Amino acid sequence: MNVHVSPAGFPALVLNADFRPLSYYPLSLWSWQDTIKAVFLERVSIVANYDQAVRSPSFEMRLPSVVSLKTYVKPSTHPAFTRFNVFLRDRFSCQYCGSRDDLTFDHVIPRSRGGITSWDNVITACSPCNLRKGSLTMNEAHMFPAQMPYQPTVHHLHRNGRQFPPNYLHDSWLDYLYWDTELEP
Known part of the structure; x- marks a missing residue:
């Protein structure tokens, strides 16, 4: 053939x-x-x-x-901190509303208030939720993520990837x- x-x-x-x-x-x-x-x-x-x-x-x-x-x-053993890996950790869904559309980053502690861009402060959020929260804290915005940010293991990312x-x-x-x-x- x-x-x-x-x-x-x-x-x-x-x-x-x-x-x-x-x-x-x-x-x-x-x-x-x-x-x-x-x-x-x-x-x-x-x-x-x-x-x-x-x-x-x-x-x-x-x-x-x-x-x-x-x-x-x-x-x-330690996955790189990348946009893709944050989305994978959070299963490609907004941690505020569950949407899978128009995803972006949200800093739980806003950068304007000293929050840093790290595993422990960044979650996946859709653009509407991210705009709604703005530079407010979770308490001020009354918006609480389904899962708080954390540094995943490679094993955890592989499990989510499946x-x-x-x-x-x-x-x-x-x-x-x-x-x-x-x-x-």
Whole structure:
């Protein structure tokens, strides 16, 4: 089967040497080109393949759909303080009203009152709630977050990330993404 493969197509799920994904959200995926390069450099083992293959005049290889690193990469214990990670910690919802639209940051202790931009003072808020609260404190605005800000662990972010699966999941990935979830009887 001679298949034209687009650069964005046929990504490979990348597992650590212990067969856990390197990251859940965003899911640890490599392009098929990077995956084949890693195979040839003997940095990964192929765990599963797509039916599609790439060919040259002297070589044919089925495209890997799941690979595992040959060397274990120790996961970071402290996630970076980024807008995306704050949204992920707060499950992509406004901590005041629960909306998932037009999300932004809110400083629980306003910056105008000495509040800093940190894990312990920033939450996800929709623009209407953020504008309504303005530079008031929670008590002054009578607005209290569903969850107070805190510094999450990488494990916590991974757990939250599993609640937001990517738009595309290949069947060969499923055994490796959700192996630690509770099984149905």
